[in-house]
Amino acid sequence: MSNHSTESATEAFVAHRSLLFTVAYEMLGSAADAEDVLQETWMRWVRADQGQVRDPRAFLVRITTRQALDRLRAIKRRREAYVGPWLPEPLLTAPDVAEDVELAESVSMALMLVLETLSPTGRAVFVLREVFDIGYDEIAAAVGKSPAAVRQIAHRARRHVDARRPRQVASSTEGRAVLESFRRAVETGDPQALLDVLAPEVVLMSDGGGLKHAALRPVTGAERVVRMFAGGMGRFDGTFTTEPTVVNGHPALLVRFGGEIDGVMAISVEDARITGLYYVRNPEKLSHVTSATPLSLR
Template sequence: MKEDTAEDPYVVHRSLLFTVAYEMLGSAADAEDVLQESWLRWADVDRSRVGDPRAYLVRVVTRQSLNRLRTLARRREEYVGEWLPEPLLTAPDVAEDVELADSVSMALLTVLETLGPTERAVFVLREVFETPYGEIAEAVGKSVTAVRQIARRARDHVAARRPRVEVSRSEQQAVVERFLAALRTGRVQDLLDVMAPDVVFVADGGGLAPASRVPVHGAARVAALLAGPGRLVSALWLNGAPAARVEVNGRVAAATFVVRDGRVTHIHAVANPEKLTRLDTSPTRLAR
């Protein structure tokens, strides 16, 4: 008889485990690899000796993610141009959990890239999932005192670098829709009207697609870069926020936006085709 795995703790908590791994790695493909490795370890465990399966699984995924982060460090250093997280196609209802949507936003994940592996793990577990310090200490192999210090440093580091977002979901969506309409016209003035004067555009082509290799600053420069005819633009939800799929001359890019005071202040555009394989799949399930 085939064993029923519906109530297996790994199955029950899989969306949570994926979210933990993705937030630590910024890559859905690497997160899936970590989950596979974690499943193999879970399959060999004596379940009768596991008091809290959820905490145990989060600990396993954290350790595997840390191992993966360290092995990926060289790849990131050799990456061509700017490195952005792999965008995730999500359902619109993810945005209803404001804290979850914020934790997987491209803006925050990009800032997390500036943390070391342990700092990133501690930040994600403490600030996003409210994991007790004792459990974090066990997961990262540090003392509770050390983890508290790491958490404080990471929190201050992120707070100093992350774009401030203080808009409602409806305002965010309205501004993004205006921006997409401007992209469709391809006119410089239409783009200028919806962007903040100090807008920042960051693109990730990975050496596999045309993209600026450094951030572009200022509305005039960004508008000149994005203006032009022939763009096929469609709306979708990425990383818990309204976003865009843009196709130009057969090349596809995914863009997410930060909005403040009714204008777009940051644009993150991923054109690396290796990071866009999930755009045509079902939305990814996330959980906290």
């Protein structure tokens, strides 16, 4: 490849990098794996005959999807042996992600966990069609199915996700207010205030990955969640602190112990109450919570 061709290929890749990362991340739930997929995509992109590529964006999305799909199938097997609940890798996101309601919802912890319940091909089709609005013919080329089969897969995946996704999406203002009420309740050690901000059917999931202490099963119900927090409320003595942040486009808390990052707690909110608490403590998943990751649907 000539220097001019290399420069042209690099420019095209850089121009679409945020989009490609977002595609891979939404398919995999892992920033580390998404970065590996982008590296593989780049290697295949620079080896391609650039003169034969009519639409670089479509070509790059197709390569990324294929690589992510292969990796997702391998990951599915690894996750079966994961210690305790598996949660997506949290990403610190810039304000523009939270302002883009469609993008923020697509990378929310709640929806990403629903996507985990799809088959690898179903997840790829759902992400490409419902999130990125890519045509059936292009998706078919990316996943190795006929357009008719892709339509059927998309319909089943949409129905599956719609039955499990949150009923409504709270505004960022409402989310921040609820998070602040939760934060005050935890830091002041007020069980009743904590009960007031939690939905009766709230679910707490904590992910230590076998490297840090975490509940090995989801904890369901406000009273059970409050009892869990009651044991740790006395630790908020200045060495154990929380700081509001935004991960995956939604309000969250960055938790520090002795000044070191202990984990990230994300929430999902419906009707001004917390329905989901997602506490990621696995240190291998905390490398993207201190600097913003660019995301894009276009």
